[in-house]
Amino acid sequence: MAHISKKWITPLKKIKQLSGFVQKTHTLRAASTLISGEPEGPTVKTDIPGPKSKQLIDELSAIQQAGSVQLFADYERSLGNYLVDVDGNVLLDVYTQISSMPLGYNHPDLLQLLNDPYNVKTIVNRPALGVFPGADWPKKLKNILLQVAPSGLNHVTTMMCGSCSNENAFKNIFIWYQRKQRGGSSDFSQEETESCMMNQSPGSPTLSVMSFQGAFHGRTLGALSTTHSKYIHKIDIPAFDWPIASFPQYRYPLHENQRENDAEDKRCLAEVEDLFAEFSKRGSPVAGIIVEPIQSEGGDNEASPQFFQELQRVVKKNGAALLIDEVQTGGGPTGKMWCHEHFGLDGPPDVVTFSKKMQLGGYYHKPDFKPSQPYRVFNTWMGDPAKLLLLQGVLEVVRRDSLLDLVQKSGKKLLTGLRSFEQEFPQLLHAARGRGTFLAISCPSTKLRDDLVARLKKKGIQTGGCGEHSIRLRPALIFTPKHADIFLDRFRQVLKETK
Ligand SMILES: Cc1ncc(COP(=O)(O)O)c(C=O)c1O
Structure with missing residues (x-):
């Protein structure tokens, strides 16, 4: 850790x-x-x-x-x-x-934390963190959340819950992707600023996020389009027509079925490659892939470290971002702070979302994923210092x-x-x-x-x-x-x- x-x-x-x-x-x-x-x-x-x-x-x-x-x-x-x-x-x-x-x-x-009057005031005075954070906020982020960041990720955005962490992380990914399309510029054309107000391209571009069958990434509108664990979560709700790849379905015990399971990894990865090509052709290029290190709500489906290593390579090759959703796996239950640390990836994922055991939602990300302008990823509370206080206590006990x-x-x-x-x-x-x-x-x-x-x-x-x-x-x-x-x-x- x-x-x-x-x-x-x-x-x-x-x-x-x-x-x-x-x-x-x-x-x-x-x-x-x-x-x-x-x-x-x-x-x-x-x-x-x-x-x-x-x-x-x-x-x-x-x-x-x-x-x-x-x-x-x-x-x-x-x-x-x-x-x-x-x-x-x-x-x-x-x-x-x-x-x-x-x-x-x-x-x-x-x-015990609540015996400290300073901490009590942290609970009583809940700030709109994006506008009026307390003087201790940058230090708290650095000394609490960044101390346990997945190695190589030194930026963090705090949010409320798991769903809204994924939802907003998608926005960071789209913003990053479009900035790349503009050759790194963060200036918008008049056509873009006007068309987005009518939900039309080019200001509202057609982009997609790839997810996996059996995945669960939350129930808010965007996140729900990447959730595929139970119909009851989705029925009657409009969804983005985004690509959905197969997630490996292994035979057990693993050590007796290595060959079949390796072939299963390859089958799923080939599908990922195909979907990149298909959605690019359709005019809805894949800006990012979201994946759980262990599909949790969907049945605790695991995939091998090799699967994740190769997935990272494929995502990179296609100019997209890799978002690892550690909302359920993060915070220690797999024996490491972050489950993806078991995978031996070639460098950090682009974005890692968290919530649940971390007490507050949010995501770690590479610096490129920070929007150039304020208010693009924003809400009133943007997290909660009181929950970060609890996390501070939790992490101290964990250590x-x-x-x-x-x-x-x-x-x-x-x-x-x-x-x-x-x-x-x-x-x-x-x-x-x-x-x-x-x-x-x-x-x-x-x-x-x-x-x-x-x-x-x-x-x-x-x-x-x-x-x-x-x-x-x-x-x-x-x-x-x-x-x-x-x-x-x-x-x-x-x-x-x-x-
Ligand atoms: C992997 C994963 N992502 C996202 C979520 C959504 O989190 P929340 O229920 O806090 O919105 C969950 C919730 O179970 C989850 O397990």
């Missing part, structure tokens, strides 16, 4: 020393859980959703579409890796708010407690366990895969997958589905081998009862 400036974290350390906190956490770290007072294991008292959750679902449904709500949580009582619901059920959370809680619930270091090492250790235990289940229950599970604790396993059918996820919950384990028939694991970075044991033990019980 790129290191976090020591100078920057001193004030936080001082606060902790004053409260005797450092000493307390030191002893905690020796224990099998990193969080003092965390439950020993899950306990389930009612159906989930229980009666109180059901009542609240009714109340919410009266004012909005609440069909996706699984339960109502008690965030006062949730702690560490355990999510407590309003009915008093205690769930080991291996899903963590769709992979967005890096340190679990109520982490003491994050709560202090060596959480990326812990992710690798716990992940190894989980993956070994999942692989043993494949052997023991071959009719129920196959294709255990992933990196770090960012893991998944597949079932032969959607019905069986949904059934396993539901019965895991009855045993106090919150997991999530992804794709058509996979179960995904997205624990917090504080998930220890002890939690892995609890998860594997309950999962095995569920599988045995399915036999």
